[in-house]
Amino acid sequence: MFAVSEPAAAQRFTLDLGATSPPGPNSTTGRIVQLLLLMTILSVAPAILMMVTAFTRVVVVLSILRRALSTNSSPPNVVVMSLAICITVFIMAPTFQAAWDAGIKPLINGKITEAEAFDKNAAPFHDFMMRHVREKDLSLFMNMAKTPQVERPEDTPLQALVPAFMISELRRSFEIGFLIYVPFIIIDIMIASVLMSMGMMMLPPMTLSLPFKLIFFVLVDGWYLLVGSLVQSFQGS
Numbered sequence: 001m002f003a004v005s006e007p008a009a010a011q012r013f014t015l016d017l018g019a020t021s022p023p024g025p026n027s028t029t030g031r032i033v034q035l036l037l038l039m040t041i042l043s044v045a046p047a048i049l050m051m052v053t054a055f056t057r058v059v060v061v062l063s064i065l066r067r068a069l070s071t072n073s074s075p076p077n078v079v080v081m082s083l084a085i086c087i088t089v090f091i092m093a094p095t096f097q098a099a100w101d102a103g104i105k106p107l108i109n110g111k112i113t114e115a116e117a118f119d120k121n122a123a124p125f126h127d128f129m130m131r132h133v134r135e136k137d138l139s140l141f142m143n144m145a146k147t148p149q150v151e152r153p154e155d156t157p158l159q160a161l162v163p164a165f166m167i168s169e170l171r172r173s174f175e176i177g178f179l180i181y182v183p184f185i186i187i188d189i190m191i192a193s194v195l196m197s198m199g200m201m202m203l204p205p206m207t208l209s210l211p212f213k214l215i216f217f218v219l220v221d222g223w224y225l226l227v228g229s230l231v232q233s234f235q236g237s
Helices: 028-052 055-069 077-108 114-132 135-144 158-197 205-219 222-235
Strands: none
Touching (some): 028 114, 028 158, 055 205, 055 222, 077 114, 114 158, 135 158, 158 222
16 A cells, blocks of 8 residues: 555656756856856946946935935935936936946847856946046046056956046045035024124024925926936036
């Protein structure tokens, strides 16, 4: 009743990880390594896109604006991040399209290999960063990496270009943030002076300055000016 046929009992489960396959990218082991590399790249892809796009400048400027308005958590972080992503996608649309046409689309059609697709995808982002990086910042990282001077801009190594581009973006975002802060500081000073002249020194100035800041920002059409200036700061380079 409990007898099992000998062929069924003799069956064994085996897992071939490439020991019987010829070595190469098409072997089982090669495919597993490629899958692991792909999963690793996908996990860090958002951080990589933040480093090589306009996202850094946009999100820092929006965060400084919220701080200057003294609205604390309004707009909430999810709104700030969503707006920053939307503006970044709009600014980077030509670069994304160039990367798709040059690398991703041919890779999907099987016309190029993964290595060729990486180089072709990186080229549009490399060009974008070269157009917006400061020479001083780029020279700093080139010297620290002991990289010889390149004859062509497209030969600049990414290991020096990416960090140089990021600190260049931080510098520009702080410059824009200073210009944003100035009018709101003036409003704070005016409100504080009025309160002191009225002898109401115990009343926090920010309590009264917030509505004036908001109405000022609305009257000057602040979102239109800020977003327009951010986009033009990239298109003009």
